[in-house]
Amino acid sequence: MRTISMTAAGAALVVAAVAGCGSNAQPIQVNLAASEVLTQAAQKTAEVTSYTVDAVVNLTHPQQGSGKVQGRMLYQSKPQLAADLTLDTVDMGQRSVPGGVRAVLQGDTVYVKVEALKELLGATKPWIKVPLKDADGGSGEVNEVLTQVQQFDLGNMTKLITASQDVKAAGNETVNGEDTTHYSGTFPVEAAVQQLPADKQEQARDGLAELKDIKFDMWVAADGLPRKIALNGSKDGATLDATLFFKGFNEPVSIQAPPADQVGELPKNTTN
Incomplete structure (x- = not known):
């Protein structure tokens, strides 16, 4: 199934780590241009x-109908790249994922x-292990689910926005008490798309191709x-409406792989 991706993704199932060390952020200058x-x-x-x-993404497609993805993600780039994504709602057109989705990234897995x-792929354990290097050759269902991980990335989203030529200040507001x-x-x-690393541009272009100016x-x-x-x-009946709230910058997070006895391998006989 084809969905509209709101962020650039790259070849991996999760966007590459946001590099760097802890931020000693200084207040922005009020006289900076937008x-x-x-x-x-x-x-x-x-x-x-x-x-x-925390994010809510609403989609519509002229052929595939409407969809909604809602959930939250913990992210860290050090000491190793890791992410813990929980999607409470995954509805795409006439399809939905009962019980939602959980995905944990640890390094290259x-x-x-x-x-x-479990039924679609014949898996016998609650969790399926997918090496990132095998992701593109994995099942369509796995790729479709894990693509949602890409939609929560802060670094690439802000890079996309820097392409704006008409940004302006729209007032002061309070967000979650700040x-x-x-x-x-x-x-x-x-x-x-051209603001992104070269290895992420093609997939980003494909994911956003159904939209024009955002x-x-x-x-x-x-x-x-x-x-x-x-x-x-929006463009030709396809629409995207996404809202993301960010917090906990540079705060410690705990992202653990599931217990080994609950993890199975991706069945070898899956096809796209």
Whole structure:
């Protein structure tokens, strides 16, 4: 099934780590132009080593119908790349995933827990282990589920937004108890994709191909980091409406692989 991806992904199932060490963020200068704030936000997110994000993504497609993905993710880049994604709602057109989805990334391996996959793939354990190097050759169902992990990445999302040529400040607002400045604008898909590393551009372009200019709103706190990002786009009956809340920058997170006795390998006889 083809879905609209709101962020650039790359060849792996999870976006590459946001590199860097702990941030000693300084308050942003109030006289910065809006475009400079976007650039600074992208730079500062590259220094973030961990965060938590809550997201709601609503999609519509002229042939496939409407869909919704809702969940949260813990992310860390040090001491090794890791992410823990829980999707409470995964509905795509006439299809849904009963019981939701759980995915844990540890280094170069992703562990996936989806009850429906046990029947589809013949798995015998609650969790399926998928090496990232085998991801592109894995089952369509596994790839479709894990693609959602890519949609929660902060670093690449802020890079996309820096392609905006019309961003402007839209006032001061409080987000989850924190004072922020609201910025609003649009970015053209092709120009935004070119802000990403070369190895991530092709998949990003494919994922965003059904949209044209994407409207965004970003709420930035005094440390220069986004606390909320909203994206909206449409083209020929396809629409995207996504809202993400970020918190816990550089705070310790605990991301553990599932117990070994609950993990099985991806069945070898799966096909796309």
